Amino acid sequence: MEQKEKVKIVAENRKARHEYFLEERIETGIVLTGTEIKSIRDGKVQFKDAYISIRNGEAWIKGMHISPYRYGNVFNVDETRDRKLLLHKSEIRKLYDKVRLKGYTLIPVRMYLKNGLAKMEIALAKGKDLYDKRQTSKDRDAKRAVEKAMKHAR
Secondary structure: OOOOOOOEEEEEHHHHHHEEEEEEEEEEOOOHHHHHHHHHHOOOOEEOEEEEEEEEOEEEEEEEEEEEOEEEEEEEEOOOEEEEEOOOHHHHHHHHHHHHHHHHEEEEEEEEEOOOOEEEEEEEEEEEOOOHHHHHHHHHHHHHHHHHHHHHHH
């Protein structure tokens, strides 16, 4: 008998799709303290300027903000501290090679709770130029107009 996975999206980086071409997505775990996971369950996460760096064969997320847990008192930690991501060495090596050679960057896309565990989806991303952003916007608007015309045609 299969168990269904319960997934609750806690935070999403909507700006990522606008600023970058997202190519490869990977699910990772994240090392947290007790009060941090409680704040995440409350939805107090923000990764507006967050990015992922690889150093000494480990992946770290920098700039992610997890608000202090309101009942955490002395157990709360620094909101923007670097947090370790849980990836296999082969995955880290593959990502590091792409980031180093091809000009990609690693960014967080969304954070969610999967069966009670905090997971993060990260993406290998390449920055968009201004004309790419404009073209994406034009394509989205044209698609919306076509859908609207189809809806009124019925």
